Amino acid sequence: GQQLNQSPQSMFIQEGEDVSMNCTSSSIFNTWLWYKQDPGEGPVLLIALYKAGELTSNGRLTAQFGITRKDSFLNISASIPSDVGIYFCAGQGNSGGSNYKLTFGKGTLLTVNP
Amino acid sequence: KAGVTQTPRYLIKTRGQQVTLSCSPISGHRSVSWYQQTPGQGLQFLFEYFSETQRNKGNFPGRFSGRQFSNSRSEMNVSTLELGDSALYLCASSLAVGQGKWFFGQGTRLTVV
Numbered sequence: 664g665q666q667l668n669q670s671p672q673s674m675f676i677q678e679g680e681d682v683s684m685n686c687t688s689s690s691i692f693n694t695w696l697w698y699k700q701d702p703g704e705g706p707v708l709l710i711a712l713y714k715a716g717e718l719t720s721n722g723r724l725t726a727q728f729g730i731t732r733k734d735s736f737l738n739i740s741a742s743i744p745s746d747v748g749i750y751f752c753a754g755q756g757n758s759g760g761s762n763y764k765l766t767f768g769k770g771t772l773l774t775v776n777p
Numbered sequence: 778k779a780g781v782t783q784t785p786r787y788l789i790k791t792r793g794q795q796v797t798l799s800c801s802p803i804s805g806h807r808s809v810s811w812y813q814q815t816p817g818q819g820l821q822f823l824f825e826y827f828s829e830t831q832r833n834k835g836n837f838p839g840r841f842s843g844r845q846f847s848n849s850r851s852e853m854n855v856s857t858l859e860l861g862d863s864a865l866y867l868c869a870s871s872l873a874v875g876q877g878k879w880f881f882g883q884g885t886r887l888t889v890v
Contacts (some may be wrong), residue, residue: 694877696877696878696879698881703883703886704883704884705781705783705867705881705882705883705884706820706867706881707881708878708879708880708881711877711878713877751820753820753879755877762833763808763810763825763832763833763871763874763875764810764822764825764833764835765810765812765820765822765869765879766822767812767819767820768819769819770819
């Protein structure tokens with residue numbers, strides 16, 4: 664089945680630093696989504712990407728849909744303590760197989776030191 | 778607009794019992810999907826529903842089942858619970874099939890003892 668490799672697994676940074684994380688896949692996706700999950704809560708949608716090469720921002724967050732459609736990147740600029748959490752990438756397949764399920768990466772645990 | 782609502786938030790069950798979890802999607806959303814989240818396996822797809830029809834099913838045993846009602850609300854059922862079924866069960870809703878954006882509820886934390 665489809666596999667998503669998300670890296671890094673964890674990051675420990677100082678407040679104010681920029682952060683980058685990425686996901687790569689063995690298969691093509693038509694949609695990439697990025698989520699943030701706090702302990703005991705469900706994932707919260709941060710950014711959705713629909714076209715290869717697309718670059719989308721949401722405040723201090725910027726994500727890109729890779730040209731090959733097999734990868735995606737998330738950048739967080741000027742990190743703050745509330746950015747702490749687990750970030751997940753998720754890929755969604757195309758409609759050819761009627762498959763709209765999300766395939767998730769294993770997550771990146773972000774810790775921000777004030 | 779209220780988000781995805783899952784009930785109950787927490788459950789403790791004994792091995793061999795069965796459990797039913799409930800999900801109310803965002804108002805107007807007609808697609809619902811379910812995921813199991815565990816520390817070892819991460820987020821794994823269970824089912825996807827649209828207009829009361831199961832469109833897709835993940836690689837889980839037949840003990841896991843679900844359904845969607847005419848008001849788009851959904852339930853999932855796990856029968857003959859095993860210790861390994863302990864997990865956070867997440868429901869997500871989307872406006873329509875292929876719409877792309879899935880919004881998650883807070884989840885139901887199931888503990889099997």
